[in-house]
Structure formats: C-alpha cells, structure tokens
Amino acid sequence: MLAQADLKVTEKVPVAMLLIDMLNIKRINDTLGVAAGDEIIRQAADRLDAFTSPELTVGHLGGGEFLILVESPRKTHLDRLVQELNSAFKRVFQINGQNVHQPISIGISLYPEDAHSSQQLLSNSHTAVTYAKRNGSYSHAFYSERYSQDAQDSLYLESLLLQAIPTNELKVFFQPKVDVMGNFRGAEALVRWNSAELGNVPPGRFIPIAEQSDIILDIGRWVIEQSCAHASRWKEEVGRNYSVSINISPKQFYEEGIVEFIDQTMQKYGLVGSQVEIEVTEGLFMEGEGFIRQKIEDMKAVGVSLAMDDFGTGYSSLQYLRSYPFDTLKVDRSFVMGLPNSEGDANLVRAIIKMGKALGLKIVAEGVESLEQAEFLRSEGCDLIQGYLFGKPMPPEELVEWLKLNLVRID
Ligand code: C2E
Ligand code: CA
Ligand code: CA
Numbered sequence: 001m002l003a004q005a006d007l008k009v010t011e012k013v014p015v016a017m018l019l020i021d022m023l024n025i026k027r028i029n030d031t032l033g034v035a036a037g038d039e040i041i042r043q044a045a046d047r048l049d050a051f052t053s054p055e056l057t058v059g060h061l062g063g064g065e066f067l068i069l070v071e072s073p074r075k076t077h078l079d080r081l082v083q084e085l086n087s088a089f090k091r092v093f094q095i096n097g098q099n100v101h102q103p104i105s106i107g108i109s110l111y112p113e114d115a116h117s118s119q120q121l122l123s124n125s126h127t128a129v130t131y132a133k134r135n136g137s138y139s140h141a142f143y144s145e146r147y148s149q150d151a152q153d154s155l156y157l158e159s160l161l162l163q164a165i166p167t168n169e170l171k172v173f174f175q176p177k178v179d180v181m182g183n184f185r186g187a188e189a190l191v192r193w194n195s196a197e198l199g200n201v202p203p204g205r206f207i208p209i210a211e212q213s214d215i216i217l218d219i220g221r222w223v224i225e226q227s228c229a230h231a232s233r234w235k236e237e238v239g240r241n242y243s244v245s246i247n248i249s250p251k252q253f254y255e256e257g258i259v260e261f262i263d264q265t266m267q268k269y270g271l272v273g274s275q276v277e278i279e280v281t282e283g284l285f286m287e288g289e290g291f292i293r294q295k296i297e298d299m300k301a302v303g304v305s306l307a308m309d310d311f312g313t314g315y316s317s318l319q320y321l322r323s324y325p326f327d328t329l330k331v332d333r334s335f336v337m338g339l340p341n342s343e344g345d346a347n348l349v350r351a352i353i354k355m356g357k358a359l360g361l362k363i364v365a366e367g368v369e370s371l372e373q374a375e376f377l378r379s380e381g382c383d384l385i386q387g388y389l390f391g392k393p394m395p396p397e398e399l400v401e402w403l404k405l406n407l408v409r410i411d
C-alpha cells in the first residue's frame with residue numbers, strides 16, 4: 001500500500017493536484033464487506049503505482065480517494081494522464097472470483113492558478129471531483145470559481161435538507177396512472193420539498209444532493225413508509241386496492257437492509273407484493289453488475305414488482321431488461337414529448353413498446369400531456385399512461401377526491 005499522501009506544495013514549482021475518487025467503494029464495503037473494499041483499494045494502489053515518475057507522486061488519501069501531484073504540468077500531459085487513469089480503472093477488478101467494476105471520477109486543481117496553500121488546493125480538488133461525479137463514471141473536471149459557489153449552494157441546501165423530515169417540510173404527492181380505457185390503475189409516489197427558507201425546491205434539484213450525501217437513505221425510507229401508509233387507505237376510501245410505485249435511487253437500492261425494510265413496511269400496512277412497485281433507473285447498472293443480481297432477486301422474493309424507469313435515456317441496454325426479472329418498462333417523457341408528429345420519436349416509441357412486449361413487460365408511458373399522444377400510445381399497445389393529461393402529482397387527500405370524481409376516458 002502506498003503511504004499517506006504528503007501534501008507539500010513546493011513553492012514556485014507549478015503543480016496539478018488530481019483527486020481520484022473511487023465511486024463504488026462504499027457500496028462494495030456494504031455489500032461484499034470491508035475486507036473486499038480494502039482489497040480493491042490495494043489493487044487500485046498497485047495500478048496507480050505504475051504511474052509514479054520524478055514529476056508525478058501518487059498517494060493514498062484514505063478510503064477510496066487517491067491523490068496525484070504532477071509537477072510543472074502541461075494541459076496535454078494532464079489530458080493524456082486522465083485518459084490513462086480511466087483506462088487503468090476500466091480494467092475489471094477481481095474479488096473472491098467475482099468481477100467488480102470500479103469506476104472513478106477525477107477532480108483537478110492547479111497551483112498557483114487556483115490556490116496558494118495545500119489545504120486550498122485539496123479543497124478545490126474535492127469541489128472539482130464533486131462536479132465531475134455529476135457527469136457519471138470516468139468523468140473529470142478542473143476546478144473553477146463557479147464550482148466553488150455552486151458547491152457552497154449545495155452544502156447549504158444539504159444542511160436545510162437534513163432538517164426537512166423532522167420539520168415536516170417533505171410531502172409525498174401521488175400521480176395517477178391510467179389504462180388505455182382511462183381507468184385508474186395505480187399511482188406513482190413523488191416526493192415534494194416545501195422549504196421554509198427556499199420555498200418549493202424541485203426533486204430534480206435536491207434528490208441528487210440527497211443522493212451524494214446519504215440523506216437519500218432517510219428520505220427514501222420515509223417515502224416508502226408514507227407511500228405504503230397511503231396506499232393502505234385507498235381501499236377504505238375509494239373501495240378498491242391499487243398499487244403504488246416508489247422511486248428508489250441507486251444508493252438506496254444498495255443499502256443494506258432495504259429489502260427487509262420494504263417487506264416490514266408492507267406488512268405493517270397490510271399490503272401484498274402486487275400493491276407495491278419499485279422504480280429503478282438504468283443508473284443502477286452503470287457501476288457493474290457484480291452484486292446486483294442477488295439484490296434484485298431479494299427484492300422480487302418479497303413480491304414487489306420492478307419497473308425500469310426513464311427507459312431510453314441511459315444505456316438502454318436490452319441485456320438488462322432481458323436478464324433481470326423486470327415487470328414494467330417506463331418510456332421516458334422525453335420521447336413522449338415529440339409524439340405523434342416527430343417521426344423519429346414515433347419510431348423509437350413504437351420500437352420500445354414492441355421490444356418491451358416481446359419481453360413480456362407491461363409498458364407505461366410517462367409525461368403524456370395531449371390526447372393525440374395518448375391515442376398514439378394506445379394504438380401502439382402501451383398498457384398504462386401517466387401524465388398531466390390525466391392528473392398532475394397531487395397531495396394524497398386530493399388524489400382520493402380525484403379518484404372519487406374521475407372516470408377519465410380517452411375514447
Ligand atoms: P421520474 O421518476 O421520471 O418522475 C416523473 C417526473 O415527470 C415527475 O417529476 C413528474 O412530476 C413529471 N411529470 C409527470 N407527468 C408529466 C407531464 O405530463 N408533463 C411534464 N412536464 N412532467 C410530468 P418530479 O416530480 O419533478 O420528479 C423528478 C424526478 O425526481 C423523478 O423523475 C425521480 O427521478 C425523482 N424523484 C421524485 N420523487 C422521488 C423519490 O421519492 N425518491 C427518489 N429516489 N427519486 C424521486
Ligand atoms: Ca419514476
Ligand atoms: Ca421516469
């Protein structure tokens with residue numbers, strides 16, 4: 001193992017600091033054990049060791065973080081170095097006979113351009129890597145002042161978000177899903193945050209921050225609890241059981257004990273598996289399939305159904321749909337938007353529906369705003385439709401009123 005990084009920044013010599021963050025390490029510790037995590041870090045250290053030279057120092061910062069200091073760096077050199085580092089980490093890691101992917105992100109800060117002390121340089125590299133991570137695996141970012149301001153905003157949001165559950169600022173809204181005859185079939189739970197300080201903050205803004213900071217685990221469990229509690233009341237309030245779909249982020253999916261928590265919560269509220277659907281995105285698979293199968297099988301074993309959300313926006317790998325026991329495929333709103341006039345979107349949606357059907361999946365289209373879109377989807381064999389045309393996400397009380405009043409039909 002390499003020594004702890006020595007952060008001395010030699011005066012006058014320009015330096016680039018690259019912070020390498022191994023994105024999967026916590027997940028590996030949680031799922032395969034800390035010894036497996038240590039073993040991967042050791043293997044990573046060996047790979048990085050090969051990069052050392054008189055101008056290039058490598059150090060282990062702790063956990064899944066490594067530092068590289070490059071003296072008198074040139075831009076072309078740094079670009080090439082980033083490529084080579086990514087290639088080094090794209091080679092699969094072997095742990096106890098299992099193939100494990102270990103993607104990285106790299107944050108880069110320069111001395112003397114960005115900082116005048118080693119602490120500042122390190123802090124900037126952290127800010128840059130946080131930014132790089134937003135662009136997914138094997139991404140990198142150079143530090144900039146703008147990032148710093150944004151990072152402060154995110155930290156501020158994070159501090160407010162920590163208080164959101166105890167101060168009742170979060171609420172779960174429900175958006176109806178209807179079949180092609182306009183009959184209500186279930187609802188998707190969508191979290192809302194009305195912050196005392198900031199007003200309504202959209203989930204697209206705070207979920208990624210929650211996801212980066214582990215707050216998502218608390219929010220996620222709270223959403224599961226709320227969703228099951230409300231779904232259990234639909235029978236007495238409107239006379240029938242309906243299913244509820246819950247979004248689970250990748251980090252939450254990998255959390256230890258999550259399947260047991262879902263199972264216990266369903267039991268607590270008297271729900272059976274067919275009343276709960278878990279929506280996941282392709283992002284789940286981006287960091288390797290090594291240990292995902294067991295988790296998905298555990299999830300299915302408690303009876304819940306599994307939906308692939310936002311299909312078409314990520315890798316869209318047929319392989320995932322074919323080799324894992326998904327029940328539902330959700331066609332992303334971005335494809336529905338162009339229907340029925342955009343030929344490209346129409347062809348794509350047609351192909352997605354056909355393919356999903358061939359795999360025995362139920363097809364749900366999201367973001368349906370017009371009758372023409374609904375009609376197109378119906379004629380192509382889409383099973384369920386969700387969108388403003390039928391109902392926006394609404395508070396639980398409103399959904400019950402909506403259910404009592406609405407016999408929405410699209411024919
Ligand atoms: P998503 O899971 O794809 O949710 C669908 C989004 O489309 C929702 O945005 C919904 O309000 C919006 N939408 C539905 N129908 C229409 C329509 O006809 N027109 C338009 N323009 N938009 C429509 P929302 O509520 O802002 O949520 C955004 C994302 O935040 C969700 O995307 C989901 O990824 C995430 N999210 C929301 N709630 C949760 C949660 O409890 N847990 C997790 N992990 N993620 C959540
Ligand atoms: Ca969803
Ligand atoms: Ca979606």
